[in-house]
Amino acid sequence: MTPVLAYVALGANLGEAETTVRAAIAALGRLPGTQLVAASSLYRTAPLEVPEPQPDYINAVARLATTLTPHALLDELLALEARFGRVRPYRWAPRALDLDLLLYGDVVLDTPRLTLPHPRLHRRAFVLEPLLELDSFLEAPGLGPLSAWRARLSDQDVERLLPHPA
Template identity: 55%
Template sequence: MPVRAYIGLGSNLDAPAEQLRSALQALDQIAGTRLVATSALYTSDSLLPGQPRYTNAVAALDTDLAPLALLDALQGIENDQGRVRKERWGPRTLDLDVLLFGDQLIDVPRLKVPHYHLHARPFVLYPLAELVPDDFHLADGRSLAQLLQDCPFVGLERL
């Protein structure tokens, strides 16, 4: 039975909105995976000074893949779209993060789910809120409503 996974998308290089649109098409082509829904696109300032603004979105996928197999597929899409991993927080053509994977808590060296910075990133929380029910709770018990209340819609622009 497929698992619902939520994927964060971000880009701040080489026509970011087009990068995200291409990535969404690629997500729908992953074997054993179906793109179910997509949030609106948002722009936000970079977390680090001096970088271009980011464009972000969240996608909901139904997948038969195991979490690390999905992560491998996401990293393949990033690579196909020119992602260069020179520095951890550097500018990028595409960043794809597994935010949530069903109701699983995952803590392995390559993957932490729920995503470890989810609670502090409005550019992830607000697009995610478009795709989940109002009473949604993360696998660790936190409610999305409380996370949104603690992380105001500041610095975001919905496109």
């Protein structure tokens, strides 16, 4: 199978979040049939849509070349979250690690387990900012140029921290 470019959002706001996100980026490159092509800088953002106060998130996006199918990649991402201590006590709970499959080539998919493109990627500056750092001209099926969506989210603050070490 020819590798497909996929984009994965990473986020954490529990424990040593920066260390966790960096380690998770490295772990993505070790998934079966997968190569880490690039990783964005790290970003700090306030939590959105949370029922109680939480620490800020550390976010990033990784670009992968993978021969895994979308669902197989999702399974690997969920297993990686679990290895990093992710639990799901309630929706929008603080996270040791959150991995979201944002884009998988030009695939459009809507199944009970996976929707592609990610259904909220264009509404979250903490996703768009690192995604556009990797490819400022990136377009998503059904959404068009993602830079146009980022311009609409000026009310969501995103603080760039450090570039991901090569």
